[in-house]
Amino acid sequence: xxxxxxxxxxxxxxxxxxxxxxxxxxxxxxxxxxxxxxxxxxxxxxxxxxxxxxxxxxxxxxxxxxxxxxxxxxxxxxxxxxxxxxxxxxxxxxxxxxxxxxxxxxxxxxxxxxxxxxxxxxxxxxxxxx
Ligand code: HEC
Numbered sequence: 001x002x003x004x005x006x007x008x009x010x011x012x013x014x015x016x017x018x019x020x021x022x023x024x025x026x027x028x029x030x031x032x033x034x035x036x037x038x039x040x041x042x043x044x045x046x047x048x049x050x051x052x053x054x055x056x057x058x059x060x061x062x063x064x065x066x067x068x069x070x071x072x073x074x075x076x077x078x079x080x081x082x083x084x085x086x087x088x089x090x091x092x093x094x095x096x097x098x099x100x101x102x103x104x105x106x107x108x109x110x111x112x113x114x115x116x117x118x119x120x121x122x123x124x125x126x127x128x129x130x
Contacts, residue, residue: 037107038107038111039108040108040112040114040115042108043108043110043111047109047112047113050096054066055069056070060073060113060118061073073117074118079107082110083103083106086101086106
């Protein structure tokens with residue numbers, strides 16, 4: 001193989017990789033559009049209005065205000081699981097039916113929770129590192 005064909009081959013490889021990246025990019029963009037888009041500012045209002053904060057705290061930090069309650073800042077579940085969890089909440093958490101909390105309000109709450117700082121590692125607290 002001459003240097004020349006080697007060079008052409010590597011250009012072809014780069015082109016294939018670039019095309020694959022573009023395809024993945026489109027797929028991601030398409031998915032983002034089908035998921036309900038929540039509004040974190042509106043979500044914060046709903047979060048306070050329907051009383052999530054009474055158990056989970058104003059910053060979703062969790063704690064033991066009324067019951068031992070998990071932190072829900074930066075949830076690692078998809079929005080669909082979040083909404084179905086609310087519809088049929090287990091144990092000490094009250095269920096929120098669609099009459100009380102619409103899917104779009106729930107998606108706004110989800111966006112609000114994702115916008116919270118969440119738990120920070122100990123190294124971020126200067127006092128803990130003295
Ligand atoms: C009366 C107290 C109370 C209220 C009000 C409440 N929760 Fe909860 N929530 C809990 C408790 C307790 C749990 C843990 C349930 C269990 O035992 O599995 C929980 C669990 C959750 C979880 C699951 C967390 C995880 O990581 O598995 C989510 C998400 C959640 N709550 C969101 C909400 C939202 C959003 C609202 C308002 C619409 C709300 N909660 C209102 C008490 C409450």
